[in-house]
Amino acid sequence: MTLFERARLWREDNGYVGRGGVVVLFGDEVQSWVNTLRNPEHWQPGCVAVDEAGRMWTTIAGSERDGALMWLADHEL
Numbered sequence: 001m002t003l004f005e006r007a008r009l010w011r012e013d014n015g016y017v018g019r020g021g022v023v024v025l026f027g028d029e030v031q032s033w034v035n036t037l038r039n040p041e042h043w044q045p046g047c048v049a050v051d052e053a054g055r056m057w058t059t060i061a062g063s064e065r066d067g068a069l070m071w072l073a074d075h076e077l
Helices: 003-014
Strands: 022-026 029-034 048-051 056-060 070-073
Touching: 003 022, 003 029, 003 048
Parallel strands: none
Antiparallel strands: 022 029, 022 048, 048 056, 056 070
16 A cells, blocks of 8 residues: 555545645554644654645654654655
């Protein structure tokens, strides 16, 4: 199952379809939903955020303890 499919299934199961925002995953596990992509320092490097259109961002740099430095788009801007 792709990350997009996993995020879509989570949205369906938890009533978040049509609410926008992003589902944040780490590894294969959904961690949370947030209404807007922000605060990379609250996530460790390697987290992936997926929106309803299938666009993805990954947290990079930083450390597990201090959080990531930024969200990097995995799609064309």
